[in-house]
Amino acid sequence: MTRYVQRYRDGERVNHWIVVLLLLCAALSGLALFHPALYFLSGLFGGGPWDRILHPFLGVFTVLAFVGMFARLWRDNVMNDGDRRWLRNARRMLRNDPQGEAQAEAETGRYNGGQKIVFWVFAVCLLVLLLTGIVFWRPWFVDAFSIGLRRLAVVLHALAATVMIVALIAHVYAAIWVKGSVRAMTRGIVTERWARRHHPRWAEQAPRAERPAGTLRR
Amino acid sequence: MSSLQSLDILRRSATTTPSPQARTAAEPQVAKLIDVSSCIGCKACQVACMQWNDLRDDVGTNVGVYDNPRDLTPESWTVMRFSEVEPEPGRLEWLIRKDGCMHCADPGCLKACPAPGAIVQYANGIVDFISEHCIGCGNCVTGCPFDVPRISRKDNKAYKCSLCSDRVGVGLEPACAKACPTGAIRFGTKEAMLDFGAGRVQDLVERGYKNAGVYDPPGVGGTHVVYVLQHADQPELYAGLPADPHISPLVVLWKGIAKPLALAAMVGAALAGFFHYVKVGPNEAEEDDE
Numbered sequence: 428m429t430r431y432v433q434r435y436r437d438g439e440r441v442n443h444w445i446v447v448l449l450l451l452c453a454a455l456s457g458l459a460l461f462h463p464a465l466y467f468l469s470g471l472f473g474g475g476p477w478d479r480i481l482h483p484f485l486g487v488f489t490v491l492a493f494v495g496m497f498a499r500l501w502r503d504n505v506m507n508d509g510d511r512r513w514l515r516n517a518r519r520m521l522r523n524d525p526q527g528e529a530q531a532e533a534e535t536g537r538y539n540g541g542q543k544i545v546f547w548v549f550a551v552c553l554l555v556l557l558l559t560g561i562v563f564w565r566p567w568f569v570d571a572f573s574i575g576l577r578r579l580a581v582v583l584h585a586l587a588a589t590v591m592i593v594a595l596i597a598h599v600y601a602a603i604w605v606k607g608s609v610r611a612m613t614r615g616i617v618t619e620r621w622a623r624r625h626h627p628r629w630a631e632q633a634p635r636a637e638r639p640a641g642t643l644r645r
Numbered sequence: 646m647s648s649l650q651s652l653d654i655l656r657r658s659a660t661t662t663p664s665p666q667a668r669t670a671a672e673p674q675v676a677k678l679i680d681v682s683s684c685i686g687c688k689a690c691q692v693a694c695m696q697w698n699d700l701r702d703d704v705g706t707n708v709g710v711y712d713n714p715r716d717l718t719p720e721s722w723t724v725m726r727f728s729e730v731e732p733e734p735g736r737l738e739w740l741i742r743k744d745g746c747m748h749c750a751d752p753g754c755l756k757a758c759p760a761p762g763a764i765v766q767y768a769n770g771i772v773d774f775i776s777e778h779c780i781g782c783g784n785c786v787t788g789c790p791f792d793v794p795r796i797s798r799k800d801n802k803a804y805k806c807s808l809c810s811d812r813v814g815v816g817l818e819p820a821c822a823k824a825c826p827t828g829a830i831r832f833g834t835k836e837a838m839l840d841f842g843a844g845r846v847q848d849l850v851e852r853g854y855k856n857a858g859v860y861d862p863p864g865v866g867g868t869h870v871v872y873v874l875q876h877a878d879q880p881e882l883y884a885g886l887p888a889d890p891h892i893s894p895l896v897v898l899w900k901g902i903a904k905p906l907a908l909a910a911m912v913g914a915a916l917a918g919f920f921h922y923v924k925v926g927p928n929e930a931e932e933d934d935e
Contacts, residue, residue, distance in 0.1 A: 460759040460782065462904050463659040475760050475780035476801070523925050565783045566798060577787050578895040585899055589907040593914045600918035605928045 430619040431636035434611040439499055443612055446492045450595070453485040457588055483564045490557045497550055504546040509534030509628070517541060536628040545598045552591035559584040656766040658758035672768035676835035677808060677819060679743050680845055680873040681883065682857070684829040686711065686725055686741040693824030694723050697809060717744065719797035719804040723821060726884035732876050742872070742883040743821070743830070746793045746806035748772045750866030753892040754805075756900050757788025763803075770835065770869040771808045779803050788900075790865060790890035808869065838871060845873045864891030 435443070456478045459468035469478035513535060519527025532539065538546070562572045562580035569577065602608045607621040615636070622630035652668045695701060702720035705713060711727040723745035730738055752772045755764040763778035764785065774785075774794075781801030785794040794803045809819035817823070818832040831841060842859040849857035858877025861867050872886070880886040 460780075462908055463661050463759070463761060464908070466659060466759070466761055469780075475778070479780045479782045520928075521921070521925065523928060528928075563783065563787065565781065565796065566801065569783060574787060574792060575893075578893045578899075581784075581787060582895050582899045582903070585903055585907065589910055592911050596911065596914040596918060600914075600921075603927075604918075604922060607929075 431616040432619050432622050432630065432633040433615060433636045434617045434622070434633070435615045437615065439496075440612055440615055442492065442495045442499070446489060446496055449485055449489040449492055453482065453489045454588070454592060454595075456482040456485060458592075461585060461588070479565075483560055486556060486560055490553050493549065493553055500546065501550075503537040504543045506540070506543055507536075509536070510540035510543055513540035514544075532625055532627065534628060535626050537626060539625070541597075541601065545594050545601075548594040549591060552587040552594070555583055555587035556591070559587070653768045654765050655768045656752075656755060657762050658755045658764040659761040668768075674835040675769045675771065675808075675813060675832070675869060676838040677748075677822060677870045678831045678833075678838040678842055678873065679870065680829045680831070680842075681740060681742055682829075682845065682849055682854075682873060682875050683827050684725075684741045684743065685827055686727060686739075687826060688713075688725055689824040689826055690743055690821035690830060691721070691723055691725065693820040694806070695721070697812070697820035698722065698807075717793060717795050717805075719795045719799075719802075722746070722804065722806040728882060728884045730882045732879065732882060738875075740875070740883050742886065744793075744884065746772065746808070746870065747791050747865070747890075748806075748808055748869035749790070750868065751892065753788035753790050753865070753896060754785035754794055754803075755788075756892060757784040757896055759784055767810065769813065771810045771813065772869075773807050773810050774803055774805060776802045776804070788892065788896050790887060790892060835867075835869065835871075842871060842873050846877075849873070849875055860886070862887075862890050864889050 452472075455468045456472050458465045459472070459475075459478050460466075460482065466475070469475045472478040472481050512533075513531045516527045516531035517540070520531050559580040561568050563569050563577045563584075572580070602612070605625065607617055611617045619630065619633075622633050626633075652665050653672065654664045657664060700720045700722070702714055702718055705715060707713070708715065712724065714721045714724055717724055723743055726742045726744050728740045728742070730740055732738060748771055750770065752764070752766060754774075755766060755772060758764045759782060760778050760780045763775055763780065764772065765775060766772050779802045781796060781803070783794075783796050783803070785803050786792070786796065794805045796803050809817070809821075812819060813832075819830075822830040822832040831838060833841075839859060839861065846857045846859060854875040856878040857873070857875050860872040860874050860877060860880055872883075874880060874883060874886075876882050880888050
């Protein structure tokens, strides 16, 4: 029988999916205002003016929700030598080269180098998006800032959003590519095999699955 | 303002396809000439503007200067700016500049606007805000090199001088030009206005203003509101009129190359993932060990 270990507790998963929903809305409403080809996305939010009104609130709530994730996970995302080794072998791993993968993941703890980079890219980009977004949040704060500063802010806002969306795509794809990962965020569990293979250092002390979401309480 | 017949639209905000081009006859380029040297600061143009456009700004307070209202607002699309300056030591001059939208040939507001059709440039050169399409984001303020658009606190729409596009569309001159008692505001084809301006400049030079000139800044492709200035070498004297206005490089970057590059990066990332999966296949931890 397959043995499972607990990867994410209920609170961690709920927090993650709140971030996902808010970030999705914030990104779509923001993209609507970024490129004319995507203006139609404003229809999802009730049209242009509503898109403009809602976007900053969605952004702020995303940041607030992410603060919860950050507090839970930042310690597990501090870079170390094992991660640098992971990153050096990432290219071979992407070719599904078993030796490359074995070398890369030998020392991997709860998160590997790629996951940690994504984590910090999210954190930094969200901070930049928050700070620059306030500079041109109309009608609340915009009048406190000079037009020159607003011009800089809009460019940095767009840049941070682009970097973050690309990182987001990488994050989603990695979960799809590495089979057995999605269950960690939906039901909270992964197989012991998955844990030993991808996160061996973490697997040594990973808690046994208590009660995966979706099973009956006995 | 609502728009003129759509055939007369040259450019439209947040629109990547061409405007209607069936009408090939070149539309005459219009311009308003403001001769600062013959303005007496009576503000008849301000009154005419509010009357024609049915605008009634809040009554402000006197702060000890002639400027009233003190700045452009959503309900005051033009204001006289009074500057006491000494271009040469001991020679005091009172310069009065009628401020408002310059109707740039290369409008920064239109470039920055994310709402399709909220800002249009007519074939005659007038730049107009189509308020019902405005979403109130304020990007036009960020894009404008002259700090002209104002966003209303009442309805979160952007407003500015329309150059009376509704009057011009039916062969009338703008209300301010109609009302000006000294002929300091004139309206006609841009060519005629530049000709007239050149004559005024010559007069001024003969009267001793050796640096007199027409203000038609090339950094924004020229403007459809041009000034005759006594001191064209120092436009800043006129309440901070920029010497070399142009759309900020940051706005050019943000609304230019950044848009296709960012979109390409996002689509590229998604496609790279998709084809990686198709070629390399999934990373299976479960079966191959079992």
